[in-house]
Structure formats: structure tokens, C-alpha cells
Amino acid sequence: MFQRAAVVTRVVSVLTVVAACTAFAFVGAADQPAAQEPDPQVIEQGKNVYVDQCQSCHGAEGKGDGPAARFLDPPPRDLAMGDWQHAADGTVVAVAEVITKGVDDTGMTPFEGTLSDEEIAAVASYVVHVLVTGGAERR
Numbered sequence: 001m002f003q004r005a006a007v008v009t010r011v012v013s014v015l016t017v018v019a020a021c022t023a024f025a026f027v028g029a030a031d032q033p034a035a036q037e038p039d040p041q042v043i044e045q046g047k048n049v050y051v052d053q054c055q056s057c058h059g060a061e062g063k064g065d066g067p068a069a070r071f072l073d074p075p076p077r078d079l080a081m082g083d084w085q086h087a088a089d090g091t092v093v094a095v096a097e098v099i100t101k102g103v104d105d106t107g108m109t110p111f112e113g114t115l116s117d118e119e120i121a122a123v124a125s126y127v128v129h130v131l132v133t134g135g136a137e138r139r
Contacts, residue, residue: 046126062131
């Protein structure tokens, strides 16, 4: 009888922990902002900045195949793949940081001082929401 009571107690303890973790997961999810649709005007502005400043290296579709790409070592990133080596999790904020600061020892020069913060945010939004394969939305 004692052994059976110990098993029941352990099962109840495990179920309590699982229930608590599930509850905290839902509370945490409620605290997260909902994914927002990108503003079409921001996307259009980002596209214009991209064409003017980024397309020569990254290519029209962001595949790293622009006309200047052949002169760069290492070659430009294929942005369309969404494989973010320098932009952490690929959010608009992370991509904007790379655009702002550039990447050492690559052709990705910093655009801080060349582009406004608004232009950097717009082009980052364009990259994340349009160029990434399938247009996968991120924050």
C-alpha cells in the first residue's frame, strides 16, 4: 500500500509541474505582441532603399547575385534563404542592426550615417517581409 501511495504522489507531482509549466507558457504567450502586418508604405520605402543601396550586391531577389557580388569575398549573403549568420534571429530589429553596423571583414559596410534610421528600418522590414523565401513574417 505504501509503495502505491508513493507512485500516486509522484504522478500527481509530475502532473502539477506540467500543469504549472503549461499555465506559464500561456501567460508568457499572452505577453508577446501579436505579429503585425507590415505597413505597405514602409515596405515600398524599403524596396526603394533596397534597389538604390543593396540590390547591386544582394541582387533583385536578395539571392546574393547582384552585379557587384562577383567582386566581393566573401560573397554577399543570400537574404532570400533567411539563414541569418549575423542577424541573430532574423527579426526586423536584428536585420536593421546589421544594416546599421555592417559586418567586419565583408563587403557589408555600415549604413549608419548614410541612411536614416527610418530608411534602415524600412529596408530591414522589406528584407524580412518580402525577400525572405515565402515572405515569412517575423517581428
